[in-house]
Amino acid sequence: MLPGITQQRRASILSKALWTRPEEEIRLLTGYEGPIEIVDHHLSHAASAYYFSGFEEAAIFTVDGVGEWPTTTYSVARGLEIERLDQVDFPNSLGLFYSALTGYLGFEVNEGEYKVMGLAPYGQPKYVGQIRQLIEDGAGGEYRLNFKYFGFLQEDKMFSEALCELLGAPGRSRGSQITQFHMDVARSAQLVLEEILLAKVRYLHGRAPSDNLCMAGGVALNVVANGRCLREGPFKRLFVQPAAGDAGTCLGAAAVAHVRSTGTHPAQERLQHVYLGPLNPVNDVAALLESSGVKFRDYRRDAAGLLDYVVGKLIAGEVIGWVYGRMEFGPRALGARSILADPRRPEMKERINALVKQREDFRPFAPAVLESHAREHFSLDHPSPFMLETCQVISPIPLPAITHVDGSARVQTVTRATNPRFADLLEHFYRRTDCPILLNTSFNLRGEPIVCSTMDAIATFGRSKIETLVIEDFVIDRSDIPPAWKHLSKGRSIGAHEYLVYAML
Ligand SMILES: [Fe+2]
Structure with a gap:
């Protein structure tokens, strides 16, 4: 018998474990008949x-x-x-x-x-x-x-x-x-x-x-x-x-x-990376936005223009919802479904909490840094692509928004090889600020899962106070969204197009 546990309790736990159910459910849900x-x-x-x-x-x-x-x-x-x-x-x-x-x-x-x-x-x-x-x-x-x-x-x-x-x-x-x-x-x-x-x-x-x-x-x-x-x-x-x-x-x-x-x-x-989840095809995003009637910027043939625009917003202190490519597998947002901001601003932690996260003040936000510059700013001698280690901040730039009370940070190192658009954004930010680092936190409201689809991102953007939303090659500013977007729910049962059109009425 296990220490501290009665035979009856063990039997009760085991009786609840219906070992055959996963097999039944797999076959029922997928139609799979193999071993x-x-x-x-x-x-x-x-x-x-x-x-x-x-x-x-x-x-x-x-x-x-x-x-x-x-x-x-x-x-x-x-x-x-x-x-x-x-x-x-x-x-x-x-x-x-x-x-x-x-x-x-x-x-x-x-x-x-x-x-x-x-x-x-x-x-x-x-x-x-x-x-x-x-x-x-x-x-x-x-x-x-x-x-x-x-x-x-x-x-x-x-x-x-x-x-x-x-x-x-x-x-x-x-x-x-x-x-x-x-x-x-x-x-x-x-x-x-x-x-x-x-x-x-x-x-x-x-x-x-x-x-x-x-x-x-x-x-x-x-x-x-x-x-x-x-x-x-x-x-x-x-x-x-x-x-x-x-x-x-x-x-x-x-x-x-x-x-x-x-x-x-x-x-x-x-x-090498965990960008293994669903993708929002660019043309589908475009069709959805067009059908919604919302005003948006289209950078399909101008990636540099998009990066310049977003970096300008970041430098101005705005908070960006960033959806690009395949969603991350695992618990961390790594630049595919992220909220991004300037890490140099002392007020940014409170600001993001006020605009969207509403989480406890003591919890730190994490930095994403170009891998090629990581050692200049963090006591890290190897890549940390999955944000699974903490290290000390040694940056010559004050980074109050991502530095924990003990001087540490939970760092994500970013390369062009695994997330080219996010690396390019960091590079553009670096060129204009000498800071190759962005604050990166998961794109979700408190108590909700991280956004996945275009509609998730729009619904979360609508109900938050984030200033700018980037989905693939498109940018939407908060000032352009219809009032109904502030009441969008992620728990919907009709198609995204119909829902957005309905929300415009
Ligand atoms: Fe486990």
């Missing part, structure tokens, strides 16, 4: 990192809340083979440890973990001693949660009253004020997470002595911890699957199925 393989959750995470890392051999570390029973796995890979060396099973879980503290701090569990990470630099590690009592670092790959402080085994609650007593305060209710105490708890939780991850990365290196480390699983989205594992750990190179959360398991499972069925490697080289 279907079910791939282990953590093997999918591991494969999603290793097979796309470009490494010929590596150690693999996967860490999440819970997938099936494992919550942490240690593997070694060489060629096509991935061999699991060790694992930690539910209910012991680093992801659930961090999620419980996320819940305690008044953020949504499985959603707000990155907010804890963002809040941490504002705090002091005053509660490290207490938080270490929540998790015991065991021998080898083991660690154990102290279930006295967690609620998820007995009830639908992540933390217990004992945690409130330990920290000397009740959990923060959602939306209430964030105090220095909450910042100190966040810092302490982050440090304890980093301590355990670092210890386990060292253990993994002992079992799988390689220079290369691959990481995936939701905890691998903690970019601050990743950076520390690389800087202070024994591995020389790190590849984190950009879609490190469960979204990336589809990629890993497909890679495993590819290897099993063909005996060949699913990728020829390291994953």
